[in-house]
Amino acid sequence: MTKNKKLLLIDGNSVSFRAFFAMHNVLDKFVSDDGIHTNAMYAFNNMLDIILREEKPTHALVAFDAGKTTFRTEMFSDYKGTRAKTPPELMEQLPLIQEMLNLRGIKTYDLKNYEADDIIGTMSRKGEIEGMDVSIITGDRDLTQLTTDKVTVRVNVKGVTETEAYTPEHVKEKLGITPDQIIDMKGLMGDNSDHYPGVEKVGEKTAIKLLNQYGTMEGLYEHVDEMKKSKLKEHLINDKAQAFLSKKLATINCDAPVELKIGDLEYQGDNQEQLIKFYQKMNFNSFLEKMDVEVESSTKELPKIEFSELNDEAIEKIYNYEQPQTLIVESFGENYHVSPIIGLVIESNGHYYGTTDIAILENDKLKNWLADDSKEKYIFDNKKTVALLRRYGCELAGISFDMLLVSYLLDTNDNKTDIGIVAQNYGHQLPTEDEFYGKGVKKAIPEDEQILLNFLCQKAQVINILHDKMFSELKANDQDSLYDEIELPLSNVLASMEIKGVKVDATRLKEMQNDFAKRLDDIEQQIYTEAGQEFNINSPKQLGVVLFEDLKLPVIKKTKTGYSTAVDVLEKLKDKSAVVQKVLDYRHISKINSTYAVGLQKFIQPDNRIHTIYQQTLTQTGRLSSIEPNLQNIPIRVEEGRQIRRAFVPQDDDWEMFSADYSQVELRVLAHISGDENMQEAFKEDYDIHAHTAMRIFGLDSTDEVTPDMRRKAKATNFGIVYGISDYGLSQNIGITRKEAAQFIDSYFEQYPGVKKYMEDIVKFARENGYVETIMHRRRYLPDIHSKNFNIRNFAQRTAMNTPIQGSAADIIKVAMINMQKRIKDENLQANLLLQVHDEMIFEAPKSEIPLLEKIVPSVMDSAVKMDVPLKVGFAHGKSWYEAK
DNA sequence: CGCATCACG
DNA sequence: ACGTACGTGATGCGG
Numbered sequence: 001m002t003k004n005k006k007l008l009l010i011d012g013n014s015v016s017f018r019a020f021f022a023m024h025n026v027l028d029k030f031v032s033d034d035g036i037h038t039n040a041m042y043a044f045n046n047m048l049d050i051i052l053r054e055e056k057p058t059h060a061l062v063a064f065d066a067g068k069t070t071f072r073t074e075m076f077s078d079y080k081g082t083r084a085k086t087p088p089e090l091m092e093q094l095p096l097i098q099e100m101l102n103l104r105g106i107k108t109y110d111l112k113n114y115e116a117d118d119i120i121g122t123m124s125r126k127g128e129i130e131g132m133d134v135s136i137i138t139g140d141r142d143l144t145q146l147t148t149d150k151v152t153v154r155v156n157v158k159g160v161t162e163t164e165a166y167t168p169e170h171v172k173e174k175l176g177i178t179p180d181q182i183i184d185m186k187g188l189m190g191d192n193s194d195h196y197p198g199v200e201k202v203g204e205k206t207a208i209k210l211l212n213q214y215g216t217m218e219g220l221y222e223h224v225d226e227m228k229k230s231k232l233k234e235h236l237i238n239d240k241a242q243a244f245l246s247k248k249l250a251t252i253n254c255d256a257p258v259e260l261k262i263g264d265l266e267y268q269g270d271n272q273e274q275l276i277k278f279y280q281k282m283n284f285n286s287f288l289e290k291m292d293v294e295v296e297s298s299t300k301e302l303p304k305i306e307f308s309e310l311n312d313e314a315i316e317k318i319y320n321y322e323q324p325q326t327l328i329v330e331s332f333g334e335n336y337h338v339s340p341i342i343g344l345v346i347e348s349n350g351h352y353y354g355t356t357d358i359a360i361l362e363n364d365k366l367k368n369w370l371a372d373d374s375k376e377k378y379i380f381d382n383k384k385t386v387a388l389l390r391r392y393g394c395e396l397a398g399i400s401f402d403m404l405l406v407s408y409l410l411d412t413n414d415n416k417t418d419i420g421i422v423a424q425n426y427g428h429q430l431p432t433e434d435e436f437y438g439k440g441v442k443k444a445i446p447e448d449e450q451i452l453l454n455f456l457c458q459k460a461q462v463i464n465i466l467h468d469k470m471f472s473e474l475k476a477n478d479q480d481s482l483y484d485e486i487e488l489p490l491s492n493v494l495a496s497m498e499i500k501g502v503k504v505d506a507t508r509l510k511e512m513q514n515d516f517a518k519r520l521d522d523i524e525q526q527i528y529t530e531a532g533q534e535f536n537i538n539s540p541k542q543l544g545v546v547l548f549e550d551l552k553l554p555v556i557k558k559t560k561t562g563y564s565t566a567v568d569v570l571e572k573l574k575d576k577s578a579v580v581q582k583v584l585d586y587r588h589i590s591k592i593n594s595t596y597a598v599g600l601q602k603f604i605q606p607d608n609r610i611h612t613i614y615q616q617t618l619t620q621t622g623r624l625s626s627i628e629p630n631l632q633n634i635p636i637r638v639e640e641g642r643q644i645r646r647a648f649v650p651q652d653d654d655w656e657m658f659s660a661d662y663s664q665v666e667l668r669v670l671a672h673i674s675g676d677e678n679m680q681e682a683f684k685e686d687y688d689i690h691a692h693t694a695m696r697i698f699g700l701d702s703t704d705e706v707t708p709d710m711r712r713k714a715k716a717t718n719f720g721i722v723y724g725i726s727d728y729g730l731s732q733n734i735g736i737t738r739k740e741a742a743q744f745i746d747s748y749f750e751q752y753p754g755v756k757k758y759m760e761d762i763v764k765f766a767r768e769n770g771y772v773e774t775i776m777h778r779r780r781y782l783p784d785i786h787s788k789n790f791n792i793r794n795f796a797q798r799t800a801m802n803t804p805i806q807g808s809a810a811d812i813i814k815v816a817m818i819n820m821q822k823r824i825k826d827e828n829l830q831a832n833l834l835l836q837v838h839d840e841m842i843f844e845a846p847k848s849e850i851p852l853l854e855k856i857v858p859s860v861m862d863s864a865v866k867m868d869v870p871l872k873v874g875f876a877h878g879k880s881w882y883e884a885k
Numbered sequence: 886c887g888c889a890t891c892a893c894g
Numbered sequence: 895a896c897g898t899a900c901g902t903g904a905t906g907c908g909g
Contacts, residue, residue, distance in 0.1 A: 888906105890906090
């Protein structure tokens with residue numbers, strides 16, 4: 001009779017904490033009508049839906065902590081001593097979470113002097129005695145000590161909606177010990193967040209090792225005298241009392257005086273009527289929709305802005321108005337090089353004018369207004385708007401405020417290219433594109449054009465409202481010239497590069513595709529023969545089975561999901577089986593074929609050109625990125641791939657491709673900002689920098705003594721320095737031991753003491769200011785620099801070292817692009833700037849202009865920014881991109 | 886839709 | 895004791 005009963009026990013406090021921080025980034029967006037935050041309630045309820053669906057409990061209880069003092073604080077006054085105070089925004093939600101749970105038919109409970117854990121432990125044992133299956137939901141791994149054959153503990157991972165289920169087997173698999181041994185482990189290792197000590201220098205790994213040997217802490221201490229002399233033994237003996245206390249603290253009390261009987265916990269299901277009221281008060285529209293309750297239209301619809309038709313009369317007013325006006329040009333579709341304009345709104349002197357009749361773009365006065373540089377305009381995403389309008393025969397000028405660019409400069413994390421998100425980050429209600437148009441199959445233009453135009457008016461309004469605030473933040477950050485002189489002008493340069501596009505020879509790509517297809521077929525057959533079976537070579541999973549199980553090759557590296565079959569692994573296995581080299585060949589050709597030979601053809605437009613989109617507000621460092629397609633990763637390192645570049649051609653037969661690139665910009669930037677005299681000298685004297693580095697770190701007298709291998713290692717070290725060096729990373733990269741790598745780094749810093757100082761100073765700066773910046777004051781915030789997590793903190797430190805270098809290099813080429821575009825115009829050249837690949841610019845130009853470009857381009861590039869070391873530029877030209885290198 | 890892999894700087 | 899190089903985007907697989 002009790003056979004099908006299922007008891008669900010939830011650790012209310014720990015799940016609430018998890019829920020709160022999982023949705024911490026949207027804290028200010030989840031507020032009830034009464035001004036109470038609701039993010040944790042929302043996430044908790046989301047999780048509850050999933051758990052109820054999966055577990056189908058007959059009985060349920062959510063346990064909470066009763067207060068700060070418990071029997072544990074009596075045993076150890078400092079228990080949870082360093083625990084930060086619960087944020088008030090969560091505090092106010094805790095009673096409401098209980099109320100919500102009760103409305104959902106679930107009992108809540110707390111008990112003076114005991115923690116939620118103890119209530120859960122106690123009730124789980126009671127349930128077990130009655131023969132029930134028990135599921136425990138918690139954010140706290142320590143509860144896995146409660147797992148038995150009948151009790152499963154599900155621990156939240158990544159937020160709250162996902163859990164990892166611990167059975168005794170899973171505990172064993174994950175930790176290598178039994179659930180009973182967890183308290184012994186905690187006793188030995190202590191707990192930082194609960195703030196109890198354990199044994200010095202013993203962490204998880206050591207604790208588990210000891211427990212595998214001795215079973216329990218008691219067993220361990222019986223034999224501690226027999227251990228051979230070591231620091232570990234000393235610590236164990238010294239901290240014995242602490243360890244036993246910690247074990248007690250870690251032990252969940254399964255015999256707490258809980259006055260509940262299992263019968264009291266019957267799951268009641270939702271109290272529909274009350275719950276609807278509750279959800280309405282909390283503005284939980286998505287939960288209401290799930291309950292099939294009509295969501296009040298007032299909560300769903302945007303507030304209305306009065307607007308009138310954008311017609312000839314309105315245009316007259318707009319044209320004659322002298323103050324800044326705000327322009328919204330709305331398109332619908334994925335890629336703005338092909339998607340149509342669906343609406344226009346202009347805000348002028350507090351009035352809004354809108355239309356969905358795109359024929360208005362033929363109005364000459366409007367055209368003039370758009371193109372007039374003296375008519376000041378506010379906008380969101382200048383580059384996109386320029387590209388859209390150009391397809392409709394309109395020019396755009398006079399932009400002073402591009403809210404997208406400004407928001408990116410203020411914080412590179414706010415880069416979502418979605419005005420709704422930027423608005424929400426500043427506390428303004430504006431739907432995102434997904435929210436307004438819908439996602440996936442549901443995505444559509446609203447049938448009622450009034451609704452669409454109202455949305456556009458809302459966008460215009462937000463731009464107006466935020467202009468002053470964002471601009472003053474920009475000034476306060478000393479970023480106004482970065483905006484005025486770099487990002488805004490650059491957006492126009494990028495727009496013309498995208499619009500111009502680059503000519504691609506589809507016929508050549510097709511030929512390559514056919515050739516690759518034949519070769520792939522051939523290699524495929526050879527692989528099948530040698531492997532003795534047919535399988536999907538492109539599936540790392542299937543390939544792993546063939547290589548490591550059937551062919552029994554040694555496993556060198558594993559991934560989360562199985563065997564690694566990455567290049568560096570296969571390179572090491574080349575000698576073991578002939579099939580490995582063939583797999584490498586297959587992969588290589590398959591990549592080039594699918595991504596480039598085949599992939600690029602899909603992007604060739606009727607004008608025979610490819611129009612990429614440069615993302616100007618995406619990267620954390622200030623670089624550009626290129627999408628649909630990515631033209632910044634066209635192959636070059638391996639000849640077969642490099643052939644792809646033959647398909648990139650100039651627009652006419654008597655034109656050529658011309659490419660110019662900075663040599664070693666990042667190292668030059670490092671030499672400049674670190675002020676290191678030795679590195680600066682190397683660049684001033686135009687030495688071979690890697691050979692020079694080799695000479696220094698290997699202690700040679702002249703670069704003549706540098707062997708190619710020394711140079712290779714020095715080069716890798718230089719790269720490593722730029723990336724924020726670690727001995728491990730360097731050792732992996734050049735195949736030396738970690739120790740050797742550490743020595744490399746030491747002698748590097750000895751030779752370049754300025755670099756060492758820079759690395760130390762920049763991390764310190766990041767810690768003190770919370771951000772780092774480039775030579776042009778581009779900022780990157782690094783909140784992780786204070787993380788308690790070793791890995792996360794180290795990553796932030798490397799980022800602090802790398803970002804000013806990579807970012808300043810990005811600043812430099814951006815200036816060069818702007819100057820170059822201007823120069824082309826001033827000199828009346830036909831040449832077009834087509835592409836940027838981080839440290840190089842690619843042009844097409846009539847052959848007759850090449851000699852001039854050879855003079856102009858390098859001089860514009862190397863004079864872009866004044867630094868303490870010279871910039872050096874190389875260049876080449878030819879009948880395709882392949883030759884221009 | 887996340888993961889592994891690999892293309893570029 | 896921890897587990898790494900910095901910054902990107904596209905593809906194919908498989909749940």
